[in-house]
Amino acid sequence: MKMAIVIDGKKLAKQINARTQQQVTELVEQKIQPGIAVILVGEDPASKMYTRSKQRKAETLGMKSILKEFPQDTSEQTVLNAIKELNEDASIHAILVQAPLPPQIDADMVTSAIVPSKDVDGFHPQNLGRLYANQHGNYPVACTPKGIMTMLAAYQVPLTGQHAVIVGRSILVGKPMAALLMNADATVSVAGHHTKDLAALTQQADILIVATGIGHLIKAEFVKPGAVVIDVGIEHDQDGKLIGDVDFDAVEKLARAITPVPGGVGPMTIATLMQQTVELAKWSQLNG
């Protein structure tokens, strides 16, 4: 039986990280050490793990890395003050606030407080708007969808005129993904939990991108034979095993290419985050 190409996000991330490390070395020789600051509010173990791994990766690649930790009951003003300080800190080129934030803090407010030129997550409305308007110039883009574009390019997946179906509409993944694919002249459909007949839509996808947080939502009958399937989900099944939003074993049999979980989108997101931190450091020199 013909099986799908398994898209090796881990290998590709390694290549990107090697290039990033090289660029950091070159920048450091020019006395510019790229710097990233992560703000973490609360004690969520998964968030702690994610921020720590981002920090460790940045340090491994030779960057400056700051972690600002705040307790769960921190006021919005305290977080805004921390952002203001980082906005003004010339040694920091990238600022990210780890999601989720506690309910007393307005995520929209926090997102808009980061200066657009240091918004490494690409969530600031100005950056999201520039992306959606397909403006030229340098601006950060959300790392998960940007990493997916890098994967699609690396595996030479054609985009022009292809039907890309995106399941999930978050500003972390679905919405910037839709913007990037529209900008690449794909036909783009965006489904959410309100979508009536999800399978009828996903079956039409040449490129299917799933980011729902629902383990194994996408079965074989949701997928057109020959489709490229990108799985952004990462959940634990009943046995504690890591699984994605796509039933990999079933879909692998008919897809043309598919990302595994783990080892697909995950490593690409963090590699893209590092890559974009270096880009922001470079762009900061261009803008004066």
Added chain:
Amino acid sequence: MKMAIVIDGKKLAKQINARTQQQVTELVEQKIQPGIAVILVGEDPASKMYTRSKQRKAETLGMKSILKEFPQDTSEQTVLNAIKELNEDASIHAILVQAPLPPQIDADMVTSAIVPSKDVDGFHPQNLGRLYANQHGNYPVACTPKGIMTMLAAYQVPLTGQHAVIVGRSILVGKPMAALLMNADATVSVAGHHTKDLAALTQQADILIVATGIGHLIKAEFVKPGAVVIDVGIEHDQDGKLIGDVDFDAVEKLARAITPVPGGVGPMTIATLMQQTVELAKWSQLNG
């Protein structure tokens, strides 16, 4: 034979204009006269006609209205200076730059120069980004799609879980339309000129919105019986008659509801522009 409901944009626009006029009267009593400024570069007769009709409408409704006209060879800096002056003019609450601009002027640059709180067209990346992120709060939204949302609401067209297909991806219509419909929990597909089998996609639409500038592109076989069809196009046929992107006579026979051309989307766009100018005047008081 059962024929589609013809959505009466002209009648609805009249109702909106009556309400706008009432609001202007109330604001003037509070010594706040809403003010709109239109910048026109060049001699394009259609653009001249549009700006004049916007200006006339604003005056009819009791607003202050300024027209800044520049010759075709005006420099970008001159236009940016005019915008800066209007940004600082407290008597002006809404600024719009009539499209198209001559090639020596960067449209992205001009769009970003208007202060977001006076960006009545909703084209500033920050406003587009806030819309795409579905942020709460007050911000302007592109007038044509906002007017279409008003029409859909007036005719009680359900949106949640419906499949909306948008043909055309401009930042004037297609992209903000997609954002508004996603925010309303519709399943949204966006097609462009690269789309391979357009009819296969549009046939699935519960709500079909067409903004391509190609007269009578959408024939009966492109439309699902019972669909709601919104036609943003306005072209002249060989005989000089105004036609839309939809073959009205053919599609009327199977749609549930359809907008005519003229008298559909057009009057709603200008009514929404006036409505939003008043909103911007009100919001300017809230923000200090």
